[in-house]
Amino acid sequence: FKSSALHQMSRTRKGAHPQPQTTEQPPPPPKDNGPIEVLVFGSINMDYITYLNELPKPGETLQAMYREQCFGGKGANQCMAAAKLGANCALIAKLGQDDLGSIYYEYLQQMGINTDYVEQLEGVETGIAQINVDDNAENTIVVLPGANQRLNSKDVSAAKKLFKTAKVLLCQLETNHKAVLCALKLFKGVSILNAAPAMKDMPPELIQAASILCVNEVEAAQLTDREDIKTLQDAKAAAGELLEKGAQSVIITMGALGAVHLSQSDPKYCIHCPAAPVRYLADTSGAGDAFLGSLAYHILRFPNLNPESHIYAANICAAYSVGHRGTQPSFPGSEIAQDDLC
Numbered sequence: 579f580k581s582s583a584l585h586q587m588s589r590t591r592k593g594a595h596p597q598p599q600t601t602e603q604p605p606p607p608p609k610d611n612g613p614i615e616v617l618v619f620g621s622i623n624m625d626y627i628t629y630l631n632e633l634p635k636p637g638e639t640l641q642a643m644y645r646e647q648c649f650g651g652k653g654a655n656q657c658m659a660a661a662k663l664g665a666n667c668a669l670i671a672k673l674g675q676d677d678l679g680s681i682y683y684e685y686l687q688q689m690g691i692n693t694d695y696v697e698q699l700e701g702v703e704t705g706i707a708q709i710n711v712d713d714n715a716e717n718t719i720v721v722l723p724g725a726n727q728r729l730n731s732k733d734v735s736a737a738k739k740l741f742k743t744a745k746v747l748l749c750q751l752e753t754n755h756k757a758v759l760c761a762l763k764l765f766k767g768v769s770i771l772n773a774a775p776a777m778k779d780m781p782p783e784l785i786q787a788a789s790i791l792c793v794n795e796v797e798a799a800q801l802t803d804r805e806d807i808k809t810l811q812d813a814k815a816a817a818g819e820l821l822e823k824g825a826q827s828v829i830i831t832m833g834a835l836g837a838v839h840l841s842q843s844d845p846k847y848c849i850h851c852p853a854a855p856v857r858y859l860a861d862t863s864g865a866g867d868a869f870l871g872s873l874a875y876h877i878l879r880f881p882n883l884n885p886e887s888h889i890y891a892a893n894i895c896a897a898y899s900v901g902h903r904g905t906q907p908s909f910p911g912s913e914i915a916q917d918d919l920c
């Protein structure tokens with residue numbers, strides 16, 4: 579990370595651009611890419627990723643090979659995945675008014691994300707995630723939410739004009755659940771709820787609120803009180819149960835098995851989209867976020883294609899991500915979307 583004059587800047591108002599306290603110039607304003615197409619209401623974390631041979635067991639101390647500091651958080655990741663493919667994205671989120679928050683804010687702007695509703699809060703720390711990745715690219719993640727906990731329903735009202743104009747909304751559950759519900763209820767376009775991290779006894783209102791409920795197999799098992807979901811049959815049964823609880827349509831991602839989809843429009847017809855091949859498995863962290871950002875992008879750009887095509891495209895982008903190291907750096911750019919979807 580580069581250390582810059584940002585450390586000397588302060589932001590106190592929502593949407594205010596950094597105000598330099600020295601003679602240094604503020605960073606350039608975000609480029610105007612036209613109306614916002616994908617709106618993301620969610621979390622921002624700085625990820626500390628430790629690479630080690632195997633994941634530690636309780637009470638065990640292990641030596642890591644190396645460590646990286648990366649931009650993360652499910653909200654920001656999914657936003658970045660859609661933006662890298664070419665969508666015009668805005669993020670509604672909270673950062674701390676600390677060094678990490680300032681670095682992250684500037685980075686979002688540099689990447690062309692609309693930050694009008696990314697607020698740095700005084701006296702609160704930017705969210706942090708401690709991630710361990712082992713030789714098999716499996717991971718464990720511990721999150722310290724910090725400023726993310728302060729994202730609330732008032733932030734939905736404040737960004738009302740974006741809710742009216744955006745075409746696709748992406749939400750997750752790393753922030754206040756009532757605020758997420760409020761965002762989903764206000765939005766009239768295609769809304770996607772990534773119910774992660776999963777909550778036990780998720781309120782039916784939340785299950786029903788999004789056009790698409792998307793979870794991985796672990797989260798789907800938690801939501802349907804199963805010990806685990808290992809097979810496509812298990813996933814289909816769990817998706818059916820979520821439809822019975824009122825979900826409009828359900829996607830369950832299954833890692834190397836791809837994803838299954840079930841919808842109220844034809845609840846007997848379960849689609850399985852196999853995962854795209856990966857030559858070298860580098861790092862699975864962020865695969866789900868790559869999938870979700872790509873899903874949003876392809877729904878936006880190809881609204882007349884069927885869900886199978888959208889999921890097929892999302893699988894390709896997610897496979898690209900697991901073939902590359904890191905989270906956001908592993909997401910593909912626009913060249914992949916053009917070549918592979920249609």
Ligand code: ADP
Pocket residue numbers: 794795831832833834835836837853854855856859862863864865866867869892893894896897900
């Ligand atoms: P999460 O990252 O939330 O745990 P998954 O592990 O289900 O989510 O992965 C999300 C998507 O990433 C999958 O649906 C698939 O498209 C892709 N993916 C994950 N692991 C692999 C893999 N080993 N090979 C190919 N694609 C993968």
